[in-house]
Amino acid sequence: MIKNYCYILVLISLVLSCSEAVIEDTEAEPVVETVFYNPDIKSVVDNFCISCHNDVSANSGLNLSNYDLVKDAAENGNLILRINDVQNPMPPSGLLPSSERALFDKWVADGFPENENEE
Template sequence: MKLTYTSILALLLLFNCSNDSEDDLTDDTPITETITYTGHIKSIMDNNCINCHSNPPVNGAPMALTTYETVKESMLNRNLFGRITTDNTALLMPVGGPKLPQNLIDQVEQWETDGLLEE
């Protein structure tokens, strides 16, 4: 039997694995290490917030989130944690994007619990 390109493609599609669940995208393992800005939070800010919260801020963002000092100040005085955890889409950060994955929110929450340590 001769297999053609179309036959091979059809077989691959037929037997392809699929998973529509997002459950495997979150990690429910409790955080046991101390969370620090340098080790954990900076990369979250850089990957999710800097598009608007750069220095200087753009797209109507009220402040930069580019340094330990600015992120810590935003946690203490600007309800940063509330803005990344709210269900109110008008207030949710990042604006227009999906809510941060729960494992990243958990790290920010643990950082606050650990005392907003820099290193």
Template sequence: MQKHIFKIVLLALVLAVISCTKAIIDEGDKSTLPPITKTVTYEADIKLIMTNNCITCHAGPAPNAGLDLSNYQNTKYSAEQGSLVARMNSATNPMPPNGTLSPQTLQIIDKWITDNLPEN
């Protein structure tokens, strides 16, 4: 009976370890995506990306790294300086830290910058 319980516990541990691994999904890259033809704006496109991926850490009275991405002016400034996209595309220290943004999302941010960072 103890041998049977041991096998069950061992199997449960193996399954727990396997389920905690991180899957890597190759989503391609931005260069393989069809071009975005509409104008990308902060209010319509970028604000939601920042809300979903950045402002948990980069907002409030003491944002991480002193970087507040909770509004248009601050996000625009970071994009103009190049730090926003550089960190999102970093191979060694990407943002957000829980995983890189999808190629589609990065393409939207690039298009916003190409479109001269419009607010509306």
């Protein structure tokens, strides 16, 4: 009987002593330089979006495989809303880092420039 109580006490102390690490994404520094699709936005899309939103398997009908499609989704679709939506984020695994989301916001504000070398 005492042995069972010891196990229970050990279990309770382990549970109470454990803490969950919470890593909060800090607010991104303001992006001051012009953001371009190539290389800035394309690298984010390639890292976080293209596995589900490509020309072979465009989940929810959203293909993000090239500049024109990403620009259209940002300008006329809900791409910007979804990457900033805490309740229903894209990617579904969680919000992009704030620095990545800030790139999209600045790209929109800059007028969707495509290539850095064409400025």
